[in-house]
Amino acid sequence: MDSSSFFQTAYHALSNAVREFFRARKVDKFTLSIVSIIVVAYTATDIVTLFVEQDPDIRSRTSNSANAALVFLAATGFMWIRSTVAGVIAMSGLALSLTIHEYSYAIIVTPLIFAVLVATANRIFIGAFVAACAAWSIGIWSTWPDDRPILYFSIPLLAVGALIGTLIRRGWNTQARHDAELEEMRIRQIEASSAERLSIARDLHDIVAHDITIIAMQAQAASFSKNPELAKQSLEVIGQSARNTLQDLRLLLNVLKSSEEAHFSDKSLTHEEESAATGASTLTLRRSIDQASRQLESIGFxxxxxxxxxxxxxxxxxxxxxxxxxxxxxxxxxxxxxxxxxxxxxxxxxxxxxxxxxxxxxxxxxxxxxxxxxxxxxxxxxxxxxxxxxxxxxxxxxxxxxxxxxxxxxxxxxxxxxx
CATH class of the missing domain: 3.30.565.10 (Histidine kinase-like ATPase, C-terminal domain)
Incomplete structure (x- = not known):
């Protein structure tokens, strides 16, 4: 495996891992909780040292560190509420760290805030934050030459934060597209079910209404007829229409059966069902016209x-x-x-x-x-x-x-x- 394939595979593996972790709704709360605990513990250590330490130089350095800690602690807290506010506070913390010559909190918290901003903020705000980080790096490089090695750690950490934020944002977008596709599928399924119900209702109407109307009219004709032969013919038409309706209904129900039910069913078709299926397969328009004519003529048309x-x-x-x-x-x-x-x-x-x-x-x-x-x-x-x-x-x-x-x-x- 060449180097490009290795890095591509590693990138996809990391992307899938972050996406799945985020999809489980753990990445945001878990990461913020860990960083918040670290910042709170670090800040508490500085505050305790500030009150315990007697050396003026140490107290001065600790005081500066505590001030930076409070600013970045506020930025960490606002990440739970609104990332852009956390970004603004973090940018002020970067300026403060450059002034007081204290970078530990900037190195720890800034990459996390950068990751959250890349995942949630718009491009303009992300660009402003990148500009602030660049100005901070240039300030260290030009103002404090002895602190330049810090940039060897802070810049890669910022790059890692950008990568994590990008993966999270892609995971969000993928999940949003997935949810939209599911919603679209749900709507299509509802529409298909509605259309299927309408089709079934239409078929039932077509099957039942005609023959039931024939039966009702022939029954009425037979009840008023004083000719035994005509009454007999009406009863024969009633019987045939009833059999036709039964066959059509059985055929429709057989069509509605799922393939799985048909596979596990060990019952063979009855004679009527076979007759209905045969009739449906051999139906011609010419026969339909002749049948309609005979039925109308049997009523007296x-x-x-x-x-x-x-x-x-x-x-x-x-x-x-x-x-x-x-x-x-x-x-x-x-x-x-x-x-x-x-x-x-x-x-x-x-x-x-x-x-x-x-x-x-x-x-x-x-x-x-x-x-x-x-x-x-x-x-x-x-x-x-x-x-x-x-x-x-x-x-x-x-x-x-x-x-x-x-x-x-x-x-x-x-x-x-x-x-």
Whole structure:
């Protein structure tokens, strides 16, 4: 290993160690506690010496040392509160130490304060503190030539303080970015969960609403019908619709199972589940149109069915979406169209687009005064579901109303949709 690789490895190791130590929320309190204890003990020693010592020269030197000690002790204390205030006090302590020719506290405390400033202060204040340290070093070099060896210790200690402060600042920034990423992931997860709940609600509505509407209307028709054959047909439609709903619900629940649950599950699919899966895999848009026509005709509607283009060649995703849209539109016809009226189901492939047009006559209801009004479908979850499915395919939804008709037009581009 060459020297550059060694120093790079050592730097990364030290950086990771400091970052992890700081991340554990120990570096600030631990370091400040140790330095504060040292400065307090050193200051107490000077103060005790000042009162005990009888030699005037020693008392004079001790007095100067005690004065510097009090200043740097104040700087150390303010590091617990505000680093910039500690920096200002430390700069005044440097000037005092140069005046009284006492450097021990400056050598001990200044590197620590420098490290804290590099980690917390802005660049302007850091530059001012560096300038003060440089002026202090120049002052010693020019004023006290005999004390120049002190700089051989103080300057490397200041460099170490700058390095530690830089590592701490990087650790802070890394932690802040990590927290921001976690918050962004949390927000995305909430949005994804909300979208998933909306998707599940939409699928449940699409699955249940249509067949339940068929069941309710056929049950009502059977209860009022005096023809046993028609009542029997209604009961058969009710049974088939109930089986379709059950199959679709089981398929949806099976899709919602996690892969882990599926892996540990030793239960095989029932016959109904296999039938639902098979039906889903073989679904075509043409079959969906025929199914919707038969269901409407079974209720008494006169259906005009029109198709053009190669519907079987459409991408799978479009066929499934159109199937859901057809079911929802059929449900709206059952709920809101005039009984036994005519309706039109038209699907065309034109100029790279799939066009779905559904038109029906509105039902008329009395207002209580003998006059009639036309009922309009409400823009509830059903129409919202159609809009969502259309938008997900990059398509366009138009709802056109007249006094007597309701027309739904869906246009979906084929290009760009995966098979």
């Amino acid at each position: 006169r259906v005009i069915e029109k198709t053009s283009g190669d519907l079987d060649a459409l991408p799978r995703r479009i066929q499934v979406a159109m199937h859901r849209i057809l079911k929802e539109a059929t449900t709206n016809i059952l709920k809101h169209a005039a009984s036994e009226s005519s309706c039109t189901l038209r699907v065309e492939v034109v100029d790279g687009n799939v066009l779905l047009k559904i038109e029906n006559q509105k039902a008329r209801a009395t207002n209580g005064n003998g006059s009639f009004s036309t009922k309009s479908p409400s823009a509830g979850l059903g129409l919202g579901s159609i809009s969502d499915r259309t938008s997900s395919l990059g398509g366009k939804l138009d709802v056109i109303q007249t006094n007597s008709t309701w027309r739904l037009e869906v246009t979906v581009p084929i290009r760009g949709i995966e098979l």
